[in-house]
Amino acid sequence: MLGPFPLILMLLLSAVFAPGLPSNLPVAVVDQDGTTLSRQAVRMIDATADLAVTVRATSLGEAQDALVSGAVYAVIFIPQSMGRDLLQGNRPELVTFYNNQFLTVGGIVSRASRQAMGTFSAGVATQALVANGAVPEAAVEAVVPIPVQRSPLFNPALDYVQFLLAALMPTVLQIFITASAALTIGSDVQHPNGMARLTRIGGSSITGIAGKLAPYGLAYLLTLIFADVIIFGAFDAPFNGNIWLHGAYSASFVLACLCLGGMLAMIAGETVGALGLTGVLTGPAFGFAGISFPRITMNTFAWIWGGLLPLTAYLQLRTDQVLRGAPIEVSLPAFGWLLGQILLYGSVLMFLVARSAQVPAKQASIA
Amino acid sequence: MRRFLDAVLDSIFRLFADKGARMTMVVSILIYAFLYPQPYTGEVVRDVPIVVIDQDGSTASRELRRRVDNSDQVAVVAHTDGLPAAQEMFNARKVYGVLIIPPDFEQDLLHGRQSPIAAFGDGSYFLLYGAISSAVSSAANSLGAEIRVSRLTALGVDAGTAAALVSPVVITSVPQFNPNGGYASFAVPAAFILIIQQTLLIGIGIMHAGKPARPGIARVATPTAYILLYTFWVAVTQLLLPVIYGLPQVGHPITLFAIAVPFLMAVTAMGFALVQVIPTREGMIFFLVVQGLPLFFITGVSWPIESVPDPIRWLAMAVPSTSAMSAIIRVDQMGASLSMIIPIVKLQLALAVGYAAIAYALHNWRFPNSS
Structure with missing residues (x-):
C-alpha cells in the first residue's frame, strides 16, 4: 500500500521548489507624478527579476484593494510633484507598502523594491539633479562608500x-x-x-x-x-x-x-x-x-x-x-x-x- | 426539523463516544492550540549573536561596530583577530555571523575611495541571515551617507544640497497587516486552517472508514454535525487564539464564517469521498498525516503561489485548504471584504458539491444494498 507514496510526495515537493527563488512577484504602482522621471522609476521596478508591475492604480485606495485581495504583494507609491521635488533637491519620498502577513514574500518584495529605488536614486535621480544644475557635477561620486561583500562560501x-x-x-x-x-x-x-x-x-x-x-x-x-x-x-x-x-x-x-x-x-x-x-x-x-x-x-x-x-x-x-x-x-x-x-x-x-x-x-x- | 436536530445531536454523541474520533476532533485540536505556537512565541528574531573581526581599529571602524551592535536585530558578542577563531565560534553555534572590517577601512573612506566590509552569515537559516544582512547593510549605508555628506560640506557644498545629492529620494518601506513581522502572526492562523482540515478528514476516516452510511436522515445530519462542531473550532482558532497569543486579527466574524463554512462543507464532503477510496481507519490517518506540510507550502501563504508550477497548482486546487487558507487569512488578518473572496467561496461550494456527488456515487457502488 505504501510503496511509492513517499517517493511521490518527495517528487511533488521537489517540483514545488524546482523554479527556485520566486521571481516576477506582482506589485501595484500608484504614479501620481506621471513625469518622465516617475515613469523611469516604474520601469526600473518592473525590470527587476523579483518584481513585475501588474497593476497601475490611480489612487492609493484602489491599490490597497489589490493588496488586500491578494492580487499584488506590494504597493509602490510615487507622490505628486515627485519629479519637480527631485529636481529642486527637495528629496521626495517613495513609499512601498508591502504585505507582511505573507512574511516570506513580503520580505522578498520589500527588499527588491528598496533595491530598485536605490538604483533609481543612485543613477537616474542623481543624473537629473546634476543636469538641472542643483548640485555641482564635481561633487558626484558614483560609488557606494561602504559596500557590503557577502561571502559565497556561506550560501546566498x-x-x-x-x-x-x-x-x-x-x-x-x-x-x-x-x-x-x-x-x-x-x-x-x-x-x-x-x-x-x-x-x-x-x-x-x-x-x-x-x-x-x-x-x-x-x-x-x-x-x-x-x-x-x-x-x-x-x-x-x-x-x-x-x-x-x-x-x-x-x-x-x-x-x-x-x-x-x-x-x-x-x-x-x-x-x-x-x-x-x-x-x-x-x-x-x-x-x-x-x-x-x-x-x-x-x-x-x-x-x-x-x-x-x-x-x-x-x-x-x-x-x-x-x-x-x-x-x-x-x-x-x-x-x-x-x-x-x-x-x-x-x-x-x-x-x-x-x-x-x-x-x-x-x-x-x-x- | 425536530427529528433532524435530534439526528445531528445523535451524530455528535456518536463522535464523542468513539475514543479515536474524540481524540482527533476535540483533544488534538486543544493540544495543537497549545503546542503549535510554542516555537514562535518570541515572534521576531532579535539580537542574533555575531563576531566582529576589526582589522582596522580606527574611529570609523568602531563607529560602524557600534551601529551594528545598536540595531535590534544583531548583537556583537565577541571580537577576534583572525578568521580561524571566528570560524570556530561559528561552527560551535556561538555566533551566527561574522563581520570583517579590513585594515585601512578609515583611510580609504577619508580619501574618498570605496571601503568595502565583509559579512558572512548562514544562508540556510533564512531569518538569521536576513537579520544579520539587514543590520550590517543599514549600518554601512547610514555611516556611508554621513561620511559623504560631511565630505561634500567640507568641499563647500551646503548641507541641504549635500543631503539631496547623497540620497536624492527618501526610500520608505511600510509593512502592512503584520507590522512587526511577527512569525507567530504569520504562521499560527494559517497552520490552524490546515489543522482543522486534516483533523476533520481524519475524524471522518475514524468514524466512517469501511462502514456503510447509516440510512435515512443521518446521511445529512452526520455531515451537518461535523460542520457545526468545526464551525466552533474555526471560532476558537481564528478568533480566540489570536486574542490569547496577541496576534493581529482585524476581520469581521461574519465574513470569516462566509468563507469558513463553505470550506468546512468542502472538507467534510471530501472526507466522505476519501473513506470510500481508503476503507480503513489506519489507512486514512496515515494518508492524511503525512500530507500536512506539503499542503501548507502550496497554499501561497508561506511560499508565493506564482512560483509553484501550474500543473501542481491546479491539481492542488482540488484540496479545499489550497484556496481557502489564503482567503481566510485575507479576511481575518488583512480585513478583506466578502466581495474579494466570493470566487473562493464559490470554489469551496463547487468542491463540496463535487465531493458529495463522488462520495454518494462511490458509496452506492460499494454498498449497493444500503439504501
Whole structure:
C-alpha cells in the first residue's frame, strides 16, 4: 500500500521548489507624478527579476484593494510633484507598502523594491539633479562608500530554496517512518498475545522487533538517499562535508524515528491511538526544528520539545556537514544527541515490549 | 426539523463516544492550540549573536561596530583577530555571523575611495541571515551617507544640497497587516486552517472508514454535525487564539464564517469521498498525516503561489485548504471584504458539491444494498 507514496510526495515537493527563488512577484504602482522621471522609476521596478508591475492604480485606495485581495504583494507609491521635488533637491519620498502577513514574500518584495529605488536614486535621480544644475557635477561620486561583500562560501539566498527543500523532505519522511513503525508495532500489540508471539517468532524481543522494523528501515533509508539524489543530483546542491558521517547520521535518523514510532505504539497499545500520537508529535516538527524560525529565539519549552525530535538533530547535523563543511569533531555532540535518542526511545520500546510479552505468558502459566 | 436536530445531536454523541474520533476532533485540536505556537512565541528574531573581526581599529571602524551592535536585530558578542577563531565560534553555534572590517577601512573612506566590509552569515537559516544582512547593510549605508555628506560640506557644498545629492529620494518601506513581522502572526492562523482540515478528514476516516452510511436522515445530519462542531473550532482558532497569543486579527466574524463554512462543507464532503477510496481507519490517518506540510507550502501563504508550477497548482486546487487558507487569512488578518473572496467561496461550494456527488456515487457502488 505504501510503496511509492513517499517517493511521490518527495517528487511533488521537489517540483514545488524546482523554479527556485520566486521571481516576477506582482506589485501595484500608484504614479501620481506621471513625469518622465516617475515613469523611469516604474520601469526600473518592473525590470527587476523579483518584481513585475501588474497593476497601475490611480489612487492609493484602489491599490490597497489589490493588496488586500491578494492580487499584488506590494504597493509602490510615487507622490505628486515627485519629479519637480527631485529636481529642486527637495528629496521626495517613495513609499512601498508591502504585505507582511505573507512574511516570506513580503520580505522578498520589500527588499527588491528598496533595491530598485536605490538604483533609481543612485543613477537616474542623481543624473537629473546634476543636469538641472542643483548640485555641482564635481561633487558626484558614483560609488557606494561602504559596500557590503557577502561571502559565497556561506550560501546566498538561492541555496535557501535548496535547503528548504532539503529540510522539508526529511520532515515528511520523519512522519512516514514514525507512522510506519507505530502502525506495524501497534497492530501487533493490539492483538492479545501479539508481543508474546512476536518474541517467540523472533527468538527474543529485540530480534522480534528488529525483524519487524528492518524492512521499513531499509526502505526509508533508500527514500532518504533518493531525496539526497534529488538535492545533490537534480538541484546540483554542493556537498561540503564528510560523506561517511552524512551516511551515519542519516541511518541513525531513520533508526531513531523507528524507535520513536515503536515506542508510541507500545504506549498507545493500539494503531489508531499510536498514529494519533505520531501526528501530534511529528506533525508540527518542522516549526520546532529551527529552520524556519531559529531555535535560539525559542522559549525553553519549545527548545526542549524540539530537542526530543530526531529531525532537529538530523537537520543540525545536515547543516554542519552539507552546507558549512564543518570538521567532524564539531558534529560529534549533535551526533551523540541523535544516538542518545535511539538509546532512549529504543530502551523504552524494548522495555514495554518485554513487559507486554511477559504478561500473557505469566497468565498462561498460572492457568 | 425536530427529528433532524435530534439526528445531528445523535451524530455528535456518536463522535464523542468513539475514543479515536474524540481524540482527533476535540483533544488534538486543544493540544495543537497549545503546542503549535510554542516555537514562535518570541515572534521576531532579535539580537542574533555575531563576531566582529576589526582589522582596522580606527574611529570609523568602531563607529560602524557600534551601529551594528545598536540595531535590534544583531548583537556583537565577541571580537577576534583572525578568521580561524571566528570560524570556530561559528561552527560551535556561538555566533551566527561574522563581520570583517579590513585594515585601512578609515583611510580609504577619508580619501574618498570605496571601503568595502565583509559579512558572512548562514544562508540556510533564512531569518538569521536576513537579520544579520539587514543590520550590517543599514549600518554601512547610514555611516556611508554621513561620511559623504560631511565630505561634500567640507568641499563647500551646503548641507541641504549635500543631503539631496547623497540620497536624492527618501526610500520608505511600510509593512502592512503584520507590522512587526511577527512569525507567530504569520504562521499560527494559517497552520490552524490546515489543522482543522486534516483533523476533520481524519475524524471522518475514524468514524466512517469501511462502514456503510447509516440510512435515512443521518446521511445529512452526520455531515451537518461535523460542520457545526468545526464551525466552533474555526471560532476558537481564528478568533480566540489570536486574542490569547496577541496576534493581529482585524476581520469581521461574519465574513470569516462566509468563507469558513463553505470550506468546512468542502472538507467534510471530501472526507466522505476519501473513506470510500481508503476503507480503513489506519489507512486514512496515515494518508492524511503525512500530507500536512506539503499542503501548507502550496497554499501561497508561506511560499508565493506564482512560483509553484501550474500543473501542481491546479491539481492542488482540488484540496479545499489550497484556496481557502489564503482567503481566510485575507479576511481575518488583512480585513478583506466578502466581495474579494466570493470566487473562493464559490470554489469551496463547487468542491463540496463535487465531493458529495463522488462520495454518494462511490458509496452506492460499494454498498449497493444500503439504501
